[in-house]
Amino acid sequence: MHDEQPRSEPVLPGARNHEHLRNFPPVSTWDDHVEYDAKAHPRKVPHAYTLVPTTCFNCESACGLLAYVDKDDLSIKKLEGNPAHPGSRGRNCAKGPATINQLNDPERILHPLKRTGDRGAGQWQRVGWDEALDDIAARIRQAILENRHEEVMYHVGRPGEDGFAERFLNAWGVDGHNSHTNICSSGARFGMTLWAGYDRPSPDYANANVILLLSSHLETGHYFNPHAQRIMEGKQGGAKLIVLDPRMSNTASHADTWLAPWPGSEAAILLAVAAHLLRTRQVDEAFLRRWFNWKTYLRELHPDAPSDFGTFLDRLESDYAEYTFDFAAQEARVPAAKIAEIAETVAACGGRLASHIWRSACAGNLGGWQVARALWFVLALTGSIGAKGGTSPNGWNKLIPHGPAMPAPHDHWNELTWPREYPLSTNEMSILLPHFLAEGRGRLDVYFSRVYNPIWTNPDGFTWMQQLTDPDKVGLHVALTPTWSETAEFADYVLPMGHGAERHDTHSYETHAGRWLGFRQPVRRVAMDRLGRDYTDTRDANPGEVWEENEFWFELSWRIDPDNALGIRKHFESPYRPGEKITVDEYYRWVFENQVPGLPEKAAEQGMTPLEYMRRYGVVEIDHDVYRQDERELTDADLHGAQADEDGVFRRPVTLESAPPVVGEAGSVGVRHDDGSVTAGWLTPSRKLEVYSTTMRDWGWPEHATPGYIRSHVAYGEIDIAAGELVLVPTFRLPTLIHTRSGNAKYLNEISNTHPLWLNSADAGRHGVGTGDLVRIGTGIGYFVCRVWVTEGIRPGVCALSHHMGRWRLHPGEGSRWVAGMVELSHPHGEHTFLLRHKTGIAPFDSDDPDSSRIHWQDPGVHQNLAFGVQPDPWSGMHCWLQKISLSPARPEDRYGDVYVDTRRSREVYREWLAKTRATLGPNGQRRPEFLMRPVPPVRRAFRV
Amino acid sequence: MPTGPSDLPVDPVSRARTTLNTAHPRPWGWRVTTYLWTKAFGAGALLVAALARFLGVDLGLLGTVVAPALGVVGVAVTGVLLVWDLKQPKRFLYLLLKPNPTSWLVWGAVVLGVFAAIATAWLCMGVLTAAGVVSTQTAEVVLDPLAWAVVPAAALTAGYTGFLFGQAEGRDLWQSPLLFWHLIVQAVMVGAGALLLFAFLDPSGESVALVARSLAISTLLHVAMLLLEYLGRHPTRNSQAAAHMVTHGRYARVFWAGGVALAIVAAVAAATGWQGTSVMLPVLAGVVVQAALLAYESVFVRAAQDVPLS
Amino acid sequence: MRYGFAIDQRTCIGCHACTVACKTEHEVPVGQFRTWVKYVESGDFPATTRDFGVMRCNHCTDAPCVRICPTKALFKRDDGIVDFDRARCIGCKGCMQACPYDAIYIDEDTHTAAKCNFCAHRVDEGLEPACVVVCPTHSIWVGDLDDSGSGIARLVNENPVQVRAPEQNTGPNVFYLGADRAV
Numbered sequence A: 001m002h003d004e005q006p007r008s009e010p011v012l013p014g015a016r017n018h019e020h021l022r023n024f025p026p027v028s029t030w031d032d033h034v035e036y037d038a039k040a041h042p043r044k045v046p047h048a049y050t051l052v053p054t055t056c057f058n059c060e061s062a063c064g065l066l067a068y069v070d071k072d073d074l075s076i077k078k079l080e081g082n083p084a085h086p087g088s089r090g091r092n093c094a095k096g097p098a099t100i101n102q103l104n105d106p107e108r109i110l111h112p113l114k115r116t117g118d119r120g121a122g123q124w125q126r127v128g129w130d131e132a133l134d135d136i137a138a139r140i141r142q143a144i145l146e147n148r149h150e151e152v153m154y155h156v157g158r159p160g161e162d163g164f165a166e167r168f169l170n171a172w173g174v175d176g177h178n179s180h181t182n183i184c185s186s187g188a189r190f191g192m193t194l195w196a197g198y199d200r201p202s203p204d205y206a207n208a209n210v211i212l213l214l215s216s217h218l219e220t221g222h223y224f225n226p227h228a229q230r231i232m233e234g235k236q237g238g239a240k241l242i243v244l245d246p247r248m249s250n251t252a253s254h255a256d257t258w259l260a261p262w263p264g265s266e267a268a269i270l271l272a273v274a275a276h277l278l279r280t281r282q283v284d285e286a287f288l289r290r291w292f293n294w295k296t297y298l299r300e301l302h303p304d305a306p307s308d309f310g311t312f313l314d315r316l317e318s319d320y321a322e323y324t325f326d327f328a329a330q331e332a333r334v335p336a337a338k339i340a341e342i343a344e345t346v347a348a349c350g351g352r353l354a355s356h357i358w359r360s361a362c363a364g365n366l367g368g369w370q371v372a373r374a375l376w377f378v379l380a381l382t383g384s385i386g387a388k389g390g391t392s393p394n395g396w397n398k399l400i401p402h403g404p405a406m407p408a409p410h411d412h413w414n415e416l417t418w419p420r421e422y423p424l425s426t427n428e429m430s431i432l433l434p435h436f437l438a439e440g441r442g443r444l445d446v447y448f449s450r451v452y453n454p455i456w457t458n459p460d461g462f463t464w465m466q467q468l469t470d471p472d473k474v475g476l477h478v479a480l481t482p483t484w485s486e487t488a489e490f491a492d493y494v495l496p497m498g499h500g501a502e503r504h505d506t507h508s509y510e511t512h513a514g515r516w517l518g519f520r521q522p523v524r525r526v527a528m529d530r531l532g533r534d535y536t537d538t539r540d541a542n543p544g545e546v547w548e549e550n551e552f553w554f555e556l557s558w559r560i561d562p563d564n565a566l567g568i569r570k571h572f573e574s575p576y577r578p579g580e581k582i583t584v585d586e587y588y589r590w591v592f593e594n595q596v597p598g599l600p601e602k603a604a605e606q607g608m609t610p611l612e613y614m615r616r617y618g619v620v621e622i623d624h625d626v627y628r629q630d631e632r633e634l635t636d637a638d639l640h641g642a643q644a645d646e647d648g649v650f651r652r653p654v655t656l657e658s659a660p661p662v663v664g665e666a667g668s669v670g671v672r673h674d675d676g677s678v679t680a681g682w683l684t685p686s687r688k689l690e691v692y693s694t695t696m697r698d699w700g701w702p703e704h705a706t707p708g709y710i711r712s713h714v715a716y717g718e719i720d721i722a723a724g725e726l727v728l729v730p731t732f733r734l735p736t737l738i739h740t741r742s743g744n745a746k747y748l749n750e751i752s753n754t755h756p757l758w759l760n761s762a763d764a765g766r767h768g769v770g771t772g773d774l775v776r777i778g779t780g781i782g783y784f785v786c787r788v789w790v791t792e793g794i795r796p797g798v799c800a801l802s803h804h805m806g807r808w809r810l811h812p813g814e815g816s817r818w819v820a821g822m823v824e825l826s827h828p829h830g831e832h833t834f835l836l837r838h839k840t841g842i843a844p845f846d847s848d849d850p851d852s853s854r855i856h857w858q859d860p861g862v863h864q865n866l867a868f869g870v871q872p873d874p875w876s877g878m879h880c881w882l883q884k885i886s887l888s889p890a891r892p893e894d895r896y897g898d899v900y901v902d903t904r905r906s907r908e909v910y911r912e913w914l915a916k917t918r919a920t921l922g923p924n925g926q927r928r929p930e931f932l933m934r935p936v937p938p939v940r941r942a943f944r945v
Numbered sequence B: 001m002p003t004g005p006s007d008l009p010v011d012p013v014s015r016a017r018t019t020l021n022t023a024h025p026r027p028w029g030w031r032v033t034t035y036l037w038t039k040a041f042g043a044g045a046l047l048v049a050a051l052a053r054f055l056g057v058d059l060g061l062l063g064t065v066v067a068p069a070l071g072v073v074g075v076a077v078t079g080v081l082l083v084w085d086l087k088q089p090k091r092f093l094y095l096l097l098k099p100n101p102t103s104w105l106v107w108g109a110v111v112l113g114v115f116a117a118i119a120t121a122w123l124c125m126g127v128l129t130a131a132g133v134v135s136t137q138t139a140e141v142v143l144d145p146l147a148w149a150v151v152p153a154a155a156l157t158a159g160y161t162g163f164l165f166g167q168a169e170g171r172d173l174w175q176s177p178l179l180f181w182h183l184i185v186q187a188v189m190v191g192a193g194a195l196l197l198f199a200f201l202d203p204s205g206e207s208v209a210l211v212a213r214s215l216a217i218s219t220l221l222h223v224a225m226l227l228l229e230y231l232g233r234h235p236t237r238n239s240q241a242a243a244h245m246v247t248h249g250r251y252a253r254v255f256w257a258g259g260v261a262l263a264i265v266a267a268v269a270a271a272t273g274w275q276g277t278s279v280m281l282p283v284l285a286g287v288v289v290q291a292a293l294l295a296y297e298s299v300f301v302r303a304a305q306d307v308p309l310s
Numbered sequence C: 001m002r003y004g005f006a007i008d009q010r011t012c013i014g015c016h017a018c019t020v021a022c023k024t025e026h027e028v029p030v031g032q033f034r035t036w037v038k039y040v041e042s043g044d045f046p047a048t049t050r051d052f053g054v055m056r057c058n059h060c061t062d063a064p065c066v067r068i069c070p071t072k073a074l075f076k077r078d079d080g081i082v083d084f085d086r087a088r089c090i091g092c093k094g095c096m097q098a099c100p101y102d103a104i105y106i107d108e109d110t111h112t113a114a115k116c117n118f119c120a121h122r123v124d125e126g127l128e129p130a131c132v133v134v135c136p137t138h139s140i141w142v143g144d145l146d147d148s149g150s151g152i153a154r155l156v157n158e159n160p161v162q163v164r165a166p167e168q169n170t171g172p173n174v175f176y177l178g179a180d181r182a183v
């Protein structure tokens, strides 16, 4: 047994001591923890470990991990949870411990590689970091000198960090941030942003009375493990769980009520719930009176009505009266009584309705953003927004600290990412990038892809492939990645970056009603520090020549501006050693000493510096029980220099050279209420919850100024079932897999390695197909061939093919043989047509890891995304993932896994969807509403054409 | 996410479908099937030889050399198969060096060792007698007690697997209380059958008659016990499922055609040698029963292990 | 002293974290599992449901695997854990036949029998088993079933519980709460 915990050690949120067994060794022993060899047991063979906290990078939850680094050989034995982490509380999902597989993966890339043959031709040579850095830096420098700022682009998927990219992009002065957001979450973000400015929900499940999920948070989803923990706590506390999903997810299997609506009908359902709440006046009137911009609603929609709250409620009720249960039932193809049942349950939530939506209907459907908006409507009516047991905006649970000498905002506007056609897009229109390049809207000189595999994860991958192989469109493609991806196969440089346990980052997410800052660290490097071993930078701690992004960007920025002539270098100099290059230790020391409220005090309590504290615990809790931040009263200091406008919004004077924050308007600080109180409010222009959005009016969509229902592109009426059409849901996730990165985790792949099409028995019967049969799925631009699984776990009329599988590689040595099959690409009907066909399945292979010879699975899956055209939602810019497909038995020439696409059709589909937008400018010729989230926002002048 | 095989029962109430699971491959395969046979014919041959001695029938070389030789070869091959089947064959001596007295694997090894010793002694006597080194009288003095010792040793050699399989509590099909006796009957069947193959060494009518009768009776008994076993009710869902696989499922063809029909044919053919006058068909029967038993054992060994336990 | 598990299928979300944590703790070869999660679906749409069952060695009070093991490679400890010593195992696979729960496999690296051993090497040091630590919903309970004051004993005594295949009379010490009959 271990000693009692010393007094100075804080009680860790995840520490447990049940029946004389504890879940983690006490922190005081972390530097020297002895554990007995599990394999030698029952003989006692001791190993000495140093335990180093870091952060999981397998999904956005950023759960804490604790690495067991062997003190003898610095090998990482395993990763458990970090009990100090207030979000994950020492627990993890399957993908957390599987991180060890990614670190030890025989397929990973250990050295920088440079292309020698044609792009995509599979010829590489090892290069030194210096050569690669000099080459890339010279090109960027040249682009900046020649005022070609828009030709430098950093395209990142899930960044796993906050605040760092802003630094180097602003320092370089480029509007070069591109994200994956519009294949992920633009829909939900937009719907929520219109209400409150914030773009994500933060449900307080643990204290809820009713939990309403349009997601599958007991198995996947953002903040999966932290959320699942708390959903179960809420349920155990008596909360009712309602799940809306056309597919029976694991989450649905735990629901008190599972409703399987026709996809895209969810806004109708939620508005029917809202109408019921209004009709029966089961609404939190005090909350609505105070926080809805109801005066604007009346002024805009009922100009003749008296401007009082009672009238507003009456009008609101009558305006939404058309959303009856019967109407919703008809749209959703479910019994009206079921919807009424949900409405009753929600009405009884007592102001404690915790809810989540992120992708699901919002990411699947045209107008899907209205689902999130309708959901926040229901949350608001029940008085659940910001309340205990309710749902808050994510911003209250987040902290983004910045490093020293932050560069000023840039003053560029990149129309490749922020095109005129999508003024409200949330965020960059990344799915259209290859089409814009093809149309000649611009070119890229240096294109970084980082944590992003667009050829695979985006729709229309062949169009990406066409553009990425064209040196006139993309001058230099640098892939920053620890592993091969389909996209890296088409890069010029493949630069190996560390996995989650091999690099530095800070991050902070809405896992619960608290606030914390996590610190990801390269665990071997920290172990070397503790053991007094020497190193120069993180490369010396990582395998091969694997590096980390922070040091890479420091180094690259220095080389772009070696003599500080461009004013770039100065942002990468040490705050402690003037004129010298900053180190990561100095960077984080500065951040932790200056940017994190309460951290210096907490550290001092334990006799540590803030950096020591973060290296020890990997995380710091900043706040807990965070509710009702909208009601935070503003102090004189907050209001200093601010004036209230006619709507009571306090603003500080701004100029065109001011820059807005990432979310919200420049200068805006709070709002005065009718009772005279002045509080922080929300990040909308009115700083209220906008039941009427003047933004929508001003940007040309007055008909969508209020929460409403937009019929989906795959609504029931759009699908000719008799003609063999169905809706395809290509977006559901398996709890054990994560996009393309789980392809390097053997313990995950051995659990999940089949990829069937879920098909209801009624549909299977009508099509005359059974489990195991091959079918051809026709899409707007081509088809793919997959295998059927007949199940009662999906609603009739809808079929579903899970995300994650269908990985491939073109050349030996370029991919993960755990999951990627070798394929052949051909052009059967001319260069514009593509056929991808698997040559081999998944098979055992020889490597240092004996497990690679034990692969027993064969199915590489089907790369369905290739066969999807781009379908940008005209408002949010979200790629509308759900597909109208035709299902037919496979033809004799078809093989499992085949994907065929005609890229001319891709172009046509792009134009069809482009035609749905209204390219407008806002007041004063603004390209985009200022308060909408915009990564790395420029100064206000750049917002104007 | 495949659904289960069609010959496994589906829960009638929930119609539940297992969509994700993991199960282990059958631990025991052809080596165990074969070992059941090799030790059966070895033990059976000596049992028949002992029986002849008790009945005063002189089997000649069949009794003095062939039977013990079959015993020695059978038990030796059995030993080889057993060790070969170990995943750590080099540690086979642990059976005796680190023994667990509750394990029938340990006692089985002891039984096989004792039987091997008896069979070897018998064979030595037989060979030495045939070579004229030992007198017939001396041989008789030694063989009489050996014959008595053979009865429990051979019975246990054949039958201990009944206790071992009984300890294999995960395999309900193997839990039959009849198994011990059935294994002895099977031993006589294949032992007698094996002896018949060497009938040319001593084609006396008396010995052929005894061996053929043993064969016919044991084969009929074997078939009767099979039918009793498989057509009767099985006590647990697991054993029902296994029995169903045997009689109606994936093993039905091998079981009925190979295990049952062949055995019946063999019994009839063996019966033609009842009087010891006809040899051809009984010899054929001697061959056929070996196949019949191998067919049945392969089914018996596999079916029990095929029922999912999780 | 009788160590056992209680697995709460009412809160288990079928996430396989236990499966993977166990594998990393013991470096279990690919294709083999000491614990795994079974999915069972039942009912017709829309009355469909899915249930999970977390499977592993039951640390039986009357363990047939221990009885059959010829070399005492499998043994029952005083605290109730059915443990094994790979150095004694001859790989006869008798235990695999004896276990009515398919809990044992022959490790492909060592060619010896292996199964859940309750992470005895951790328990001996006062640490919870790896699968218990990782479980997001704390659905795996561990402790002394003989100590009526323990959390696990209370959970097991105060709730309806099931054990797998009780007709085998092995006295399983893994108790399930709210497991579907088909799991």
Ligand SMILES: Nc1nc2c(c(=O)[nH]1)N[C@H]1C(S)=C(S)[C@@H](COP(=O)(O)OP(=O)(O)OC[C@H]3O[C@@H](n4cnc5c(=O)[nH]c(N)nc54)[C@H](O)[C@@H]3O)O[C@H]1N2
Binding pocket: A059, A060, A158, A184, A185, A214, A215, A216, A217, A219, A220, A221, A222, A223, A224, A244, A245, A246, A247, A249, A261, A262, A263, A264, A266, A357, A358, A359, A360, A361, A362, A364, A365, A729, A731, A732, A733, A734, A735, A736, A737, A738, A739, A882
């Ligand atoms: N295990 C795992 N976890 C992950 C990820 C992963 O790859 N694997 N990815 C992470 C990322 S990047 C993201 S963005 C989140 C996304 O997580 P979520 O926002 O939860 O989104 P999805 O998993 O796409 O979909 C959730 C559910 O929506 C259902 N659904 C699909 N279309 C519709 C529809 O039109 N209507 C309704 N009502 N339901 C629909 C699907 O069947 C699915 O069960 O997950 C994160 N977490």
Ligand SMILES: Nc1nc2c(c(=O)[nH]1)N[C@H]1C(S)=C(S)[C@@H](COP(=O)(O)OP(=O)(O)OC[C@H]3O[C@@H](n4cnc5c(=O)[nH]c(N)nc54)[C@H](O)[C@@H]3O)O[C@H]1N2
Binding pocket: A057, A156, A157, A158, A180, A183, A184, A185, A359, A450, A451, A452, A453, A454, A457, A458, A480, A481, A482, A483, A484, A485, A486, A488, A497, A498, A499, A500, A730, A731, A732, A738, A739, A740, A741, A802, A803, A804, A864, A865
């Ligand atoms: N059909 C279908 N497609 C989808 C979805 C869906 O539901 N269905 N979901 C969409 C969603 S929500 C998202 S967010 C995207 C996600 O898709 P991507 O953003 O492409 O995400 P990943 O596949 O996780 O990561 C991409 C690449 O990053 C690299 N990488 C992995 N780990 C690291 C690391 O630690 N450091 C660095 N530098 N690189 C790393 C690897 O090369 C990996 O292939 O997929 C989208 N695509």
Ligand code: SF4
Binding pocket: A056, A057, A058, A059, A060, A061, A062, A063, A088, A091, A092, A093, A094, A095, A096, A097, A223, A224, A225, A226
């Ligand atoms: S939920 Fe799982 S994958 Fe995501 S961060 Fe947590 S442990 Fe990692």
Ligand code: SF4
Binding pocket: C011, C012, C013, C014, C015, C016, C017, C018, C019, C037, C054, C134, C135, C136, C137, C138, C139, C140
């Ligand atoms: S880790 Fe917990 S919740 Fe996940 S499958 Fe295992 S027991 Fe169930």
Ligand code: SF4
Binding pocket: C068, C069, C070, C071, C072, C073, C074, C084, C088, C089, C090, C091, C092, C093, C094, C095, C096, C112, C113
């Ligand atoms: S395989 Fe090993 S542990 Fe199992 S019974 Fe045989 S010797 Fe014992």
Ligand code: SF4
Binding pocket: C056, C057, C058, C059, C060, C063, C064, C065, C066, C082, C098, C099, C100, C101, C102, C103, C104, C115, C170
């Ligand atoms: S479950 Fe199986 S392996 Fe575990 S103790 Fe019981 S019989 Fe032995």
Ligand code: SF4
Binding pocket: C021, C022, C023, C025, C034, C035, C056, C115, C116, C117, C118, C119, C129, C130, C131, C132
């Ligand atoms: S107790 Fe240990 S060995 Fe047993 S299942 Fe859990 S992690 Fe695996």
Ligand SMILES: [Mo]
Binding pocket: A183, A184, A185
């Ligand atoms: Mo995402």
